[in-house]
Amino acid sequence: MNLKSSNVVNIANLRSSLKEHKTQELCLPLDLPEEDLHLLGSIVKKHYLLQPGEHLYNIGDPGKAIYAVRSGTIKTYIPTDQGDEQVLGFYLPRELLGFEALGHDQFNSAAMAVETSDVCELPFESLEKLYDQVKGLREQIDRLIGREFYNDHTMLLLLGKRHGEERLASFLLSISRRLQHRGFSPKEFNLTMSRRDIGNYLGLAEETVSRLFTRFQEDGIVRVERKHLTIHDMDKLQDLVEH
Amino acid sequence: MNLKSSNVVNIANLRSSLKEHKTQELCLPLDLPEEDLHLLGSIVKKHYLLQPGEHLYNIGDPGKAIYAVRSGTIKTYIPTDQGDEQVLGFYLPRELLGFEALGHDQFNSAAMAVETSDVCELPFESLEKLYDQVKGLREQIDRLIGREFYNDHTMLLLLGKRHGEERLASFLLSISRRLQHRGFSPKEFNLTMSRRDIGNYLGLAEETVSRLFTRFQEDGIVRVERKHLTIHDMDKLQDLVEH
DNA sequence: CGTCGCCTTGAGTGTTTTCAACTTTGGTGG
């Protein structure tokens, strides 16, 4: 696990990190009373400030915690012997990752920052101790585990049955919805991950993703400028998914 | 949820069911002391005897339990608006399904018997009450949840990065390994599910699966006779996966 | 201002799908 970045935090980053921490506490997707969130905050002992390409955890690392993204984007993936990789998911602020280590000693996948990211660690052990004190915490965690299954299953359907067009449309809508949920614009945002990562996630070649973006733009569905994306026709995007 | 089959159990089935129950207790993939397994057995209130095509649960059903397969094969799948479906997994005896309902009120997928199957129900509620009494139970359940994630992620890699040949080889080895684990021959067994189901699971057309079986047989890797499969060259099968 | 990484575009190739016909099997009723 990469702790380096925590040691080389520059002052500007640290200041903004502290300020953010103070105002909005933990960035958790949990619906709990203020004081309970405080309790949760108290079990966070480690923070990670990751630069693009740095690992949060790697395959084989001891899996004894889940992680909350406070800012940035984390991708999880399976590295293969053949050198390629399968991206399993992208995690945005206020999302939790690492559930797959439940009941295992080691991670079976890796997690890497796609952009500069701020992540905090919630050890399973501390979390379990809180279950008795914080009413509803277990249910909320269970709900997140169930959602993680749902996400994986949606992905299996996407990879097993859908064409490239539908996959990319589905991906864009997913990002859009999640950003909107956090109070950002659902129609205009930055794709923080590379085309290669997107393709890797969607089971498509990098070039195919690029071509699809071009086609979507020609059809007036979106406007793509490098990493910046504007959705012009949300309905058409939705139609592509349901096709 | 389909209870019909429990009401129309014929005497022969019932007798064999009871006998089996007596001798090998619950068919659980849990490593616990005898008396604890007894306790677990006591929370089973419902049994399902399902005929091929009958549902164990359907999408939208209240998800308040996990299920242990005692005999037969259960497939889980996502039905889509377009009429097609994505098979998520096959569950053999001694395997548990239904974790995805964790923390949700409803199932987001369906479970159907592929062949005549015997399944028992473990309500989440009863299970949670046992966590305090049975030491290590939570850890074991967590381990199974983690394994479920691992399976899903392996599947994502398979669908995202592998060709038909590698997918089918991987599938056959998975079945082989799981049967061997239960004490059956890893080299000779029946494929209880249809070609359509296999294709659906592997993200391939039914015809492609058929052609691949033919090719594997021509290459001397397996012998296929309808549902009966014999693996002649386990190494070559393994090579195909690792390619 | 040059280099490197990321992205785009084109051309050709390959795998898998689709459509269609045909075979085999298992069940049902005469």
Added chain:
DNA sequence: CCACCAAAGTTGAAAACACTCAAGGCGACG
């Protein structure tokens, strides 16, 4: 017991989709 039917499986040919290989453009960074 046999004939018939529906479901499951196989096979072939053509088409679709995405991939690979290759070249070139754009932008960030030193």
